[in-house]
Amino acid sequence: MRIVEIKEQPVPISSSIRNAYIDFSKMNVSVVAIITDVIKNGKPVIGYGFNSNGRYAQSGIIHSRMIPRIMAKKPEDYLTDDGTNLDPFKLWKIMMTDEKPGGHGERSVAVGTIDMAIWDAVAKIEEKPLYRLLSERYGDGHPDDKVFVYAAGGYYQPGKDDTMLQNELKGYLALGYSVVKMKIGNSLEEDKRRIEAALEVVPSGKHLAVDANGRLNLEQAIAYGEMLAPYDLFWYEEAGDPLDFELQHELGKHYHNTMATGENLFSMQDARNLIRYGGMDPERDYLQFDCALSYGLVEYMRTLKMLKENGWSSRRCIPHGGHQMSLNIAAGLGLGGNESYPGIFEPFGGFADDIAIEDGYVAMPQVPGIGFETKAKLMKVLEGVAES
Numbered sequence: 469m470r471i472v473e474i475k476e477q478p479v480p481i482s483s484s485i486r487n488a489y490i491d492f493s494k495m496n497v498s499v500v501a502i503i504t505d506v507i508k509n510g511k512p513v514i515g516y517g518f519n520s521n522g523r524y525a526q527s528g529i530i531h532s533r534m535i536p537r538i539m540a541k542k543p544e545d546y547l548t549d550d551g552t553n554l555d556p557f558k559l560w561k562i563m564m565t566d567e568k569p570g571g572h573g574e575r576s577v578a579v580g581t582i583d584m585a586i587w588d589a590v591a592k593i594e595e596k597p598l599y600r601l602l603s604e605r606y607g608d609g610h611p612d613d614k615v616f617v618y619a620a621g622g623y624y625q626p627g628k629d630d631t632m633l634q635n636e637l638k639g640y641l642a643l644g645y646s647v648v649k650m651k652i653g654n655s656l657e658e659d660k661r662r663i664e665a666a667l668e669v670v671p672s673g674k675h676l677a678v679d680a681n682g683r684l685n686l687e688q689a690i691a692y693g694e695m696l697a698p699y700d701l702f703w704y705e706e707a708g709d710p711l712d713f714e715l716q717h718e719l720g721k722h723y724h725n726t727m728a729t730g731e732n733l734f735s736m737q738d739a740r741n742l743i744r745y746g747g748m749d750p751e752r753d754y755l756q757f758d759c760a761l762s763y764g765l766v767e768y769m770r771t772l773k774m775l776k777e778n779g780w781s782s783r784r785c786i787p788h789g790g791h792q793m794s795l796n797i798a799a800g801l802g803l804g805g806n807e808s809y810p811g812i813f814e815p816f817g818g819f820a821d822d823i824a825i826e827d828g829y830v831a832m833p834q835v836p837g838i839g840f841e842t843k844a845k846l847m848k849v850l851e852g853v854a855e856s
């Protein structure tokens with residue numbers, strides 16, 4: 469077998485929402501299609517991948533460095549030793565040839581996007597849902613059949629008042645989610661009012677998470693912490709700059725409830741610095757590293773190994789990004805859950821069309837690969853790129 473062609477196109481996911489740091493009016497993602505010569509059900513197997521929201525399409529790096537490096541190789545350089553499937557680890561090494569360590573920039577997004585498509589193809593060739601393949605190969609062989617998912621929304625938006633925020637969050641609870649998340653970080657007084665409005669519609673603080681998107685300096689982060697503490701929230705996310713590990717450490721001396729961060733750490737080494745220097749508590753806090761932004765599952769497995777060596781359970785990981793790739797990793801390798809953006813970042817957000825959320829959990833679709841084929845609108849976009 470061999471890779472016949474790798475295609476990539478930027479696809480818009482723009483909207484009028486904003487967090488405390490950026491607006492999404494020009495947001496897009498890279499969609500990748502890896503076309504193989506393996507035939508299943510009369511059609512070539514195609515693996516699909518895309519990056520998560522928050523970082524832009526990586527067309528430049530993908531077309532100028534990643535695709536040429538793979539296509540210059542012979543199949544035996546990137547196939548498993550028995551030649552029957554792609555080897556994601558060999559492909560990762562090929563993509564990272566002549567790339568210096570450190571300074572990950574958005575190269576990690578380019579690699580993560582292609583890595584997702586590789587794993588989709590691998591599981592399709594094995595004719596298994598990816599989460600089962602991961603559990604059999606790298607886990608304990610007993611995957612979770614459902615995964616905790618929380619609804620992320622509560623964005624700032626022009627003209628959005630507290631009633632609209634309440635209706636949005638009520639809508640997520642009605643869909644079956646048990647935990648909802650909203651944005652904070654614009655102004656403490658405004659956010660206190662918004663949070664109190666949100667708390668009127670959720671059962672308790674433990675059902676509400678807040679996300680400052682790295683907007684706050686230490687003084688502000690502590691002031692927000694003092695405001696938030698009495699509500700005993702599900703978590704207080706990314707208070708300060710993602711690379712300011714001392715801020716996170718210092719904040720932990722003042723805020724004693726659950727915190728979460730890590731969505732903007734793009735390598736095992738950056739994740740390790742958070743664990744070494746961020747003062748995060750393995751019994752209390754959550755880690756949000758997102759494989760689609762950070763060199764893919766090959767690197768995520770290195771991060772999971774590093775966490776284990778540092779006394780962290782994989783159950784403390786609830787990745788950012790709301791995509792089915794992390795859902796498969798969560799079910800197959802025993803993470804604590806996954807993010808979800810119902811109705812936002814469509815058609816990339818949300819899970820299988822015909823699987824409802826129940827009591828905050830979503831069941832896994834039983835189709836080969838990552839499960840994109842269970843999302844009709846998403847498949848239209850992905851197939852559009854493959855056929856371009």
Ligand SMILES: O=C([O-])CC(=O)C(=O)O
Nearest residue numbers: 487522620679681788789
């Ligand atoms: O608003 C964003 O950039 C998304 C985000 O932080 C999240 O989902 O946690």
Ligand SMILES: [Mg+2]
Nearest residue numbers: 679705706731
């Ligand atoms: Mg976040």
